[in-house]
Amino acid sequence: MLDIQLLRSDKEAVIKRLNQRNEDFTERIEAVLTADQKRREVLQKVEQLKMARNQLSKSVGEAKQRGEDVNAILARVEDSKSEIQSLEKEAIHAEETIREILLRIPNMPHLKAPLGTSENDNVEIKTVGNKPVFKFPPKAHWDLAVERDFLDFERAAKISTSRFVIYKNDGARLERALIQFMMDMHADKGYQELMLPYLVNATSMTATGQFPKFKEDAFEVKDDRELYLNPTAEVPGINIYRDEILKGEDLPLKYAAFTTAFRQEAGSAGRDTRGIIRQHQFNKVELLKFSKPEDSYAELDDMLAASEAILIALKLPYRVIELCTGDIGFAMAKTYDIEVYLPAYEDYREIGSISNAEDYQARRGNIRFKRTSDAKPEFVHTLNGSGLAVGRTWIAIVENFQNEDGSITVPDVLVPYLKKTVI
């Protein structure tokens, strides 16, 4: 959520930055400010009336103790009652208006984020490693893995629906090894390990920015408690400290969480239908940070490095791009995407996304910290990044390290986990 104080004091700058997202926010911002003006006016009146009422009520008690007649005072209080009620209703209404609009306004892109309207304007930061050269026609994972009995799409569809898969044999083992390997790497870098709830409530989804705007992407559980399947560990992870005040000396807090993520992929019908690149259910290792504002961009770079370290260790070719203002996610100010090279697509595909939400999620979730025990609370900055998408890493290994006989050479760092050099 945007800072309404900033809106009041520097409306034009906010609109200018928001509009870099290739959408016009002018009307919505004006509507917020109108409601805000109204709210403050009404609030001042209400509070004045309440002060008078409180004083009179107090004098009722005092008068009664002295045994005096209180009817005259009671009559005076009665007068203000309905006025307080109706004004209060107006204030609440204005507040709801503000909140409803603000919850649907995205974060402002970082001042230095590259300007652009679509993914075509994203900026390549670097390319690492070389694309593989094959002396035979390489196979796509959806062919190769099925032939090797590592994946079974048809029976998964029978059990569940399309966009689900069964991992089998060394295929399943590779997925498990990758999870273990990634978590171990991050633990070595000081990320605390988490295992999080897979069902989250609407309040949590709202704090991180999935709701209200992207509700159709979530799987809702049929239950009167209104729960949703975890769409990314960012949701349960960032919400750990919702409505809390952290100690400045504890920051930054760094977490690594493996979760299985569930997404409707509502807007992607018909896209990436082959293979496991886009599934309703997928495994992901997520990195999370709660940081002081002044440190958050250094922490973002550090997080990017932690994600890259996985690909470097696995010797997979990848590139890093910075998203342009038109492509940055709703809650984020700055985002790097890591893309791994996949022979079947003859292209780089996203395998991780590393973002700084600055104080946007912290405001929505009321996550604060105090620099010292007597300091005013401030909002933390929240960061999250993939470290990495396990299924897509799996694809990258199978496709990039395939041999002519259909076997797959296991990256050295995974050999201790798989206890094999070839699968």
Place this chain on the structure above:
RNA sequence: GGAGGAAUACCCAAGUCUGGCUGAAGGGAUCGGUCUUGAAAACCGACAGGGCGGGAAACCGUCGCGGGGGUUCGAAUCCCUCUUCCUCCGCCA
């Protein structure tokens, strides 16, 4: 699933039946001081935190006793509702 009980400030804990100088006794922790060579102990002092609004600021107002709603001139206290935790029984990995 059944039957009970609880939620008060950083922690513990009174107050709730019987509504009104109780925004909240007391203890612990913490911070500052006295004493001490230093420390401990003892003693003295400080101590909700926070949201919102006004103000240049000092400060003022408002809200606030798990959340939300209600009754009342007035609610920690009465009523409704939700959430969470605990105990016992049943079921269960």
